[in-house]
Amino acid sequence: MSDDTIDLRLHVWRQRGPGDEGRFADYSKYAKRISTHASFLEMLDVVNERLAADGERPIAFDHDCREGICGMCGAVINGVPHGHRTLTTTCQLHMREFQNGAEVFVEPFRATAFPVIEDLMVDRSSFDTIVQAGGYVSVRTGAAPDANEIPVPKQIADRAMDAAACIGCGACVAACPNASASLFLSAKLAHLNLLPQGQPERYRRTRAMLAAHDDAGFGGCTNHRECEAACPKGISTDFIARMNRDVIVASLTDKDGNLI
Amino acid sequence: MQAVLTLTRSTVGQKVVVAVTGVILFGFVIGHLAGNLLLFVGPEAFNAYAAGIKGNPPLLWGTRVTLLVSVVLHVTFTMQLARRNATARARGYQKPRKDQITTYAARTMILSGPLLFAYILFHIAHFTAPGLDLGGTFHPENVYANVVNGFRTWWVSAIYIFANFLLGLHLFHGGWSAAQSIGAQSPKYDALKKQVAVGLAVFVSAGNIFIPIAVLTQLIGSADQLARAQAAFETEAVTEAATGAEEE
Numbered sequence: 225m226s227d228d229t230i231d232l233r234l235h236v237w238r239q240r241g242p243g244d245e246g247r248f249a250d251y252s253k254y255a256k257r258i259s260t261h262a263s264f265l266e267m268l269d270v271v272n273e274r275l276a277a278d279g280e281r282p283i284a285f286d287h288d289c290r291e292g293i294c295g296m297c298g299a300v301i302n303g304v305p306h307g308h309r310t311l312t313t314t315c316q317l318h319m320r321e322f323q324n325g326a327e328v329f330v331e332p333f334r335a336t337a338f339p340v341i342e343d344l345m346v347d348r349s350s351f352d353t354i355v356q357a358g359g360y361v362s363v364r365t366g367a368a369p370d371a372n373e374i375p376v377p378k379q380i381a382d383r384a385m386d387a388a389a390c391i392g393c394g395a396c397v398a399a400c401p402n403a404s405a406s407l408f409l410s411a412k413l414a415h416l417n418l419l420p421q422g423q424p425e426r427y428r429r430t431r432a433m434l435a436a437h438d439d440a441g442f443g444g445c446t447n448h449r450e451c452e453a454a455c456p457k458g459i460s461t462d463f464i465a466r467m468n469r470d471v472i473v474a475s476l477t478d479k480d481g482n483l484i
Numbered sequence: 485m486q487a488v489l490t491l492t493r494s495t496v497g498q499k500v501v502v503a504v505t506g507v508i509l510f511g512f513v514i515g516h517l518a519g520n521l522l523l524f525v526g527p528e529a530f531n532a533y534a535a536g537i538k539g540n541p542p543l544l545w546g547t548r549v550t551l552l553v554s555v556v557l558h559v560t561f562t563m564q565l566a567r568r569n570a571t572a573r574a575r576g577y578q579k580p581r582k583d584q585i586t587t588y589a590a591r592t593m594i595l596s597g598p599l600l601f602a603y604i605l606f607h608i609a610h611f612t613a614p615g616l617d618l619g620g621t622f623h624p625e626n627v628y629a630n631v632v633n634g635f636r637t638w639w640v641s642a643i644y645i646f647a648n649f650l651l652g653l654h655l656f657h658g659g660w661s662a663a664q665s666i667g668a669q670s671p672k673y674d675a676l677k678k679q680v681a682v683g684l685a686v687f688v689s690a691g692n693i694f695i696p697i698a699v700l701t702q703l704i705g706s707a708d709q710l711a712r713a714q715a716a717f718e719t720e721a722v723t724e725a726a727t728g729a730e731e732e
């Protein structure tokens with residue numbers, strides 16, 4: 225056997241739909257001679273071709289860009305969302321990270337607010353609902369404004385960019401013992417609440433997006449910090465503290481932002 | 485009004501209340517221990533301290549009401565949040581992560597908390613209302629003797645030692661966590677904050693555990709000290725007014 229391929233002892237979660245009980249299937253015989261240059265998703269592609277050749281139903285999984293920027297992919301690999309390699313999405317995880325003969329369990333992100341659609345594919349539209357509740361700035365934009373028309377201090381711009389790096393993959397929810405989406409929520413809030421353009425609606429936005437988060441059935445944060453360890457974009461739990469501060473102020477101000 | 489409900493109904497708002505009440509309770513246990521350490525100065529100093537608190541109704545009742553309100557809010561909201569968190573992942577992982585980032589203390593808050601609640605009830609019953617005859621007759625004013633008599637009974641000491649170990653565990657996570665929940669966070673001071681929080685947790689836990697150990701090993705509570713403590717009350721008529729007793 226060449227050094228460039230490995231055999232896996234692969235177990236994949238199979239579940240026909242939300243109502244199905246679901247179970248691990250042992251696909252070790254379909255996971256031999258996997259190129260170490262393949263990404264994790266390409267490994268699943270190969271397994272799927274072999275499954276199809278045997279007349280079996282291919283494994284359903286989400287993906288789109290396959291370059292770590294869209295946030296569509298994601299599975300829990302040996303207990304860790306996106307696998308053990310830090311700051312890496314499932315699509316950017318390469319099979320060279322695995323030893324020959326490694327036992328690999330793949331299961332979906334698990335959260336009540338992320339119901340399983342099929343196999344490894346979960347419904348993350350609850351994230352869209354959160355963003356729809358306030359993840360925007362209500363101004364007439366008109367033509368593109370001149371660059372630097374609104375001065376933004378460099379430090380603030382950098383922090384806002386750090387928050388904006390969130391790709392909405394949901395790994396933070398999957399990693400959280402409480403299935404809380406606090407890291408995602410706090411990143412989306414910080415992204416706008418830090419910038420001058422986000423100020424007028426800052427506290428209204430904070431209340432509305434938090435309410436949408438809670439209504440979707442996500443849990444609350446108990447500061448375990450599993451989320452930031454799993455996040456492929458390195459979003460820090462400092463943003464959660466920032467959100468908490470904004471929630472305190474939001475609780476003490478009316479909808480026009482005046483202290484009550 | 486809608487806004488204030490964010491504080492009492494949302495996950496973040498409830499957690500803020502848990503944190504603020506947690507910090508009040510944390511502050512209290514630090515002060516409480518500082519007072520208790522007067523046991524090592526001597527029976528006169530300790531009983532005078534106890535009498536001083538009792539003789540200051542605004543302080544006594546202000547503290548009692550603040551603590552009662554804090555505990556009620558703390559427990560109510562932690563329980564509501566815990567129930568919610570349990571349903572947020574109805575179906576757990578079949579192969580959970582083995583090298584978790586979180587700590588044992590953080591994962592067991594929901595156990596250390598309710599156990600502390602049970603302990604607090606026992607502790608108040610023991611030393612305050614009604615005051616229990618553990619290891620000797622309860623004397624509402626000779627608090628020094630109550631402590632020594634109680635802790636000479638091995639199982640009473642065992643309860644206090646175990647409970648204060650749990651308190652240390654609770655505060656090991658609680659200190660840093662509360663600061664984060666209130667939003668006091670900056671990358672620059674994160675390490676320092678963790679150290680201060682853990683340092684205070686260890687101080688409270690170890691300090692409280694040291695008291696029963698000091699009694700059991702006869703470091704404090706000698707026959708002479710007990711006699712001196714008792715002598716101060718021999719001259720006055722000993723009343724059995726257990727209701728006005730105070731927290732030592």
Ligand code: HEM
Nearest residue numbers: 446502503506507509510562593597598601658661662665
């Ligand atoms: C001496 C009494 C107590 C002190 C000093 C104390 C202190 C604290 C502190 C500082 C926190 C952190 C708050 C945060 O992160 O927002 C906390 C959290 C918590 N406390 Fe307490 N507490 C006490 C008693 C109790 C009791 C009696 C219960 C339950 C019956 C309880 C249950 C909890 C729970 C469940 C949490 C949340 C844990 C988490 O975030 O995972 N505590 N406590």
Ligand code: SF4
Nearest residue numbers: 390391393394396455
């Ligand atoms: S915070 Fe990180 S883990 Fe969570 S959705 Fe955004 S990118 Fe994914």
Ligand code: FES
Nearest residue numbers: 290294295297315
């Ligand atoms: S497929 Fe787009 S981030 Fe992985």
